[in-house]
Amino acid sequence: MGTAVTTRPLTADDGELLRTATLANVNWTGEPRFTARHVERTPELRHYCEFRPERGDLGFVAETRGLAVGVVWALFLPGDDPGYGFVADGVPELSLSVWSGHRGRGIGGGLLSQALEEARRRGLTRVGLSVEAGNPSVRLYRSAGFSPVPGAADGTMAVDL
Template sequence: MPTQVTARPLTASDRELLRTATLANVNWTGEQRFTARDVDERPDLRHYTVFRPGRGDLGFVAERQGLVVGVVWALLLGAEDPGYGFVADGVPELGLCVWSGYRGQGIGGRLLRQALAEARRRGVRQVSLSVEAGNPSVRLYRAAGFAPVPGAAAGTMAVDL
């Protein structure tokens, strides 16, 4: 992390943080396409706010002077409750959010590398994600080795570890 930014492990008590990050991610264009209520009530969004270390979820929170500036998390969502970037059971789906005002400082790339390194350490063979067409973060994901998954939903990418 840049000198003033530290990272700590994400915990199950960080649900509000994941709620905020999920809302920011689905509204990445700057237009309010979804509300906090949508994130709370829609199962396709709500599951991104539930972090369960016991099922193998992993994540990190970036902080600067005690303030959260970004978060990365990878959830093991199964076929019974798949995420937008679902590839297969056992393949965690990654989410990444850097707060506005902190982007372009390398925080997202460092969080992404840290999450992928932790996934590798745990023996995970592949990580997936979903990114909408036009989202500038796709450059970050491609640079980390993510590629489109043939036959999966549009915007689904994965990296082999």
């Protein structure tokens, strides 16, 4: 029997958690392509670490025994400072990370479902994301209805809610 996983809302105080998750996301291949210093000093990466509920950002943290094992967050990044998965102004960009050792247990799917349900509850009609070619998480996103965005950067996907 597995250990129970609970979720809680992500807060603006979870910046360190988002730095850890962003670093894991950009190093998804297992190769250390980026360092924590890259995340801190590269504006295109750093803004994934800035959760701002006042601009409408949403997110959830999965925990086991009080320790984070995954996080999902969607940020409203503007067109003049877009993320890698920018679709349009007003369309939040979703990121998802499940810690190594906790994958394959449904945590990512649960977090994704919870985030999309919250987006629907808030009246959002679309959510975007970016995923590199070869990343196995693309299967999860496709199963949730995400599809490539024509004319957008490679790896940009969106789901209509």
